[in-house]
Amino acid sequence: MGYESPMPVQEEVIPFLLGEDNDVIALAQTGTGKTAAFGLPILQKIDVSKYQPQALVLCPTRELCLQIADDLSEYSKYIDNLRVLPVYGGSSIDSQIRMLKKGVHIVVATPGRLLDLMNRKTVNLNTIGSVILDEADEMLNMGFTDSINAILAEVPETRNMLLFSATMPQGIASITRKYMKNPKEIIIGKKNEGNKNIRHTYYMVQARDKYLALKRIADYYPNIYGIIFCRTRKETQEIADKLIQDGYNADSLHGELSQAQRDYVMQKFRIKNLQLLVATDVAARGLDVEDLTHVINYGLPDDVESYTHRSGRTGRAGKTGISISICHVKEKGKIREIERIINKTFEKGEMPNGKAICEKQLFNLVDKIEKVKVDEEEIESLMPAIFRKLEWLEKEDILKRVISLEFNRMLEYYKDADDLQIVDERSSRREERGSRADSGGRRSSSSEEGYTRFFLNFGKSDGLFPNQLIELINKCVPGRVRVGKIDLRDSFSFFEVEESEAKRVMNGMNGFEVDGRRISVEFAQEKKGRGSFGGRDSGGFRARKRDDQRRKERFDSRERSGDKPWRKRTTDKKGR
Template identity: 75%
Template sequence: MGYESPMPVQEEVIPFLLGEDNDVIALAQTGTGKTAAFGLPILQKINVSEYQPQALILCPTRELCLQIAGDLNDYSKYIDNLKVLPVYGGSSIESQIKALKRGVHIIVATPGRLLDLMNRKTVDLGTVRSVIMDEADEMLNMGFTDSINAILAEVPASRNMLLFSATMPQGIASISKKYMNNPKEVLIGNKNEGNKNIKHISYIVQARDKYLALKRIADFYPNIYGIIFCRTRKETQEIADKLIQDGYNADSLHGELSQQQRDYVMQKFRVKNIQLLVATDVAARGLDVDDLTHVINYGLPDEVESYTHRSGRTGRAGKTGISIAICHVKEKGRIRDIERIINKKFEKGVMPTGQAICEKQLLNLVDQIEKVKVNEEEISPLMPDIYRKLEWLEKEDIIKRMVSMEFNRLIDYYSNAPEIQDATDERGSRRGELGSREFGSSDRGERGSRNPSQAQEGYSRLFLNFGKTDGLYPNQLIELINKCVPGKVQIGKIDLRDNFSFFEVESAESDRVIKEMSGFEVDGRRISVEPAQGRKDSSDRGPRGGGEYKGRRDRKDFSSGGGRPSYGSGRREESGDKPWRRSNSSSDRERRPSTNKYRR
């Protein structure tokens, strides 16, 4: 199979598993050869003449279950009559029961389906001599703790036990204490540390630019072969659909697909008929796909350990890989947390320009032309007519026409596409990004340079009937403007008060902003935007007659659950489920697909 020398985890683990009464906790990242580390010694110890379960391998997902079973069958090619049975949900339980009755030596199982078979009294674990838990941390995260306890209670206490994990959460320690006998801890690298062969790059962009950034990154690597990780099933399907519509060779993998659909997608991905696989964390756990060049995080996961598993899909078996994170500015803190855990720094990525992308794609085409295999026999009879057809063109003209035919659409797209600004730069000029003024309360303005109630030259100061007590923060106000007002709007200084706010926009756009925003409502409360002339800036005075604005203090319009607003926090779906409705719209047409609190 091409193995020449054992990898570090194999050197450490195999001798212990060949012995008796040796329990092992092995901490190693994905892609370090774990399957062979436990698979080879288990196969060595199997007594083929006894048709009963002698080894049990537990894993979190169907894909990993099939992958391990396939690897064990490859390793046992020259062991006659050895039976390996994958047991997982989503396939016929009757066929699995029949296979168990015929007799198997090794069971590779997901906890849920194995527990179902045990409850039906169709599988007996009393003869198991070795138990392996692969991706143990993920099984605990997925809520399999009770199932694992029920399964291990039926296994003889004298068995060997091996627990594999890429990270070391508290749940692992409790399992080892309860079920393992003085386990040896084998540590490859540092705990929770990432693969040293992986380069980590972060791109900080506005939330609305994340999909555009994803396309640019995919275009910048013409031969990309990777996985795009999303947070939810809905986001996964939406991103995959968008990529397919935009002409990318992509597909999705998530829990709502049937087992047949998942197998079909994975088969296409393994043979590289799919270039980009958009997947959730759970669906992609344990995917052993060779030669992945990139892992792209479409936003960072909530748990640092999940990032370790994501990035470990690439850079496997000693090869190099790239892990890219497309984040918004509020995820910078999580980047620092990940850096501390994996003991590596993220390289700050510079979003490739349209010109750089076109140049990279064209040079890749030239490389393909240089390396293309020519079938002389098939093409020779056609060449005289082709030469005659093109003889009036010079060599340079032929090359130019060939390149233009291949790339006119790409060049046209990027010649008109606006550049994506770094979200950490507060002086961007694109819609929703800040101009040359600060945002925040009035005491952050240009002290002494001008009256804080006066807008800077070329800008108009507007009043908004929402403030801090409504959960409004500068980023929410920017997003509110983006959602309500189509096109580009240059935003100036933002001045938030308790019950209302002031903000500046270009004078030429002020009337349009007032008109567009005043037609929306939030949780049944109408948005009111008016010129700020005559408003009292020194105190929280309301919109009518200078009296105090009696806003409802119990409102949670801009927050999720009454706490700090969730926009941009990285914990909500970036799938556009903020429905804004125009309050005076007779047709009540949705601008966004769901029916939450923001309505047009």
């Protein structure tokens, strides 16, 4: 299979697992050879004469389940009659039951489908000698804690337990205390540290320009072979559809696809019929694809562990890779947090302009022309006619026509393209100040000079965050809109835009719907000496009345329950 010497995690783990009664916690980044680290010693311990489950591998996703099962089948090529069964949702449970009845030695399973089989009494875990939790941190993140507890309760206490993970969140500690016996902790690198072979880069752009930035990055790396990670299934499908419409070799992978569709997309990606795979975070744990050049974060994930696993899809097995994040101003703090935890410094990338992209694409074409393999025999009979057809053209003319044929569309597209890079520091600081409104602090309702303040009938209780508000404005209002302060409250929000754009913003957003609920945007300039807001039938006043009513109801309920909320209340100098 091409292995010449063990990778660090294999060198540390394999000798230890070959012993008896050794529980192990191994922390290592994705792409470091963890499957072989637990797979090879487990295979050595299997008694093929007994057709009963002797090892159980639990993993979070269908893709990873299939990948591990395939790897174990390859590792056991010369072990006669050894049977490995992948058990996962989305495929026929009847065929899995038939295989279990015939007898298998190793079960690789997702927790949900394995519990289903256990409830049907079709799988017996009493003979399990080794349990492996692979990508344990992700299983906890996906809410499999109860399922894991139910499964481990059916496994003999004498089994060995092996826990493999790239990060070490708090939830893993409870599993180790409950189910593991004096586990040996093996750490390759530092806890939660990222792969040393990956270069981390971020591009700072306006939220409305994220897709344009993605296209430029894809164009700037003509030989890119990578994964674009999005936050939601809907966004994943939208970005994939846009890329396909714009002529890119791309497709999507997310949970709403059937298993057959997911297998088809993955097969195309593995054989490089696809250049770009647009995926949700679930796919981050199931894709073991060689030679990925890039991982692109279409916005940063909420937690550092997800970023670690996203970036770990590239730079595998000692190779180098690039992790690119397309960010807007409010995500700058998140970048610093990730840097601190993974102990890596992000490079601030300069968004390539049209000239640089076209130059890169042209030289890539020249490289291909230089390196193309010419089959003289195949084309020999065709060349005389081609020479006669082109004999009136000089060499320089032919080259110009080849280049024009290949690049006229791209040259035209980038001829008058705008600069996407954020260079207005004052605007950046203003947006950063706006993002701090998410902490719940209150602000003066007066607008900055040159800006108009609006009331919006969505707030934090509706799941609204500053970046989502900006994206909503961009979606409703065509063209560029500069956003000022953002002030998020529980049931409503305030935001500012330049005065010259105010009418366009209000007309564009009013009537727009989010999940069937109509948006209402109104002027919210506070009048001096009054506590209400101007504008038609003051929406801010209505929202404030709703909040007052909710507070009164909470106060009354606490009083009825015997609590004395008024004892904890104080007044300020104005008697409020």
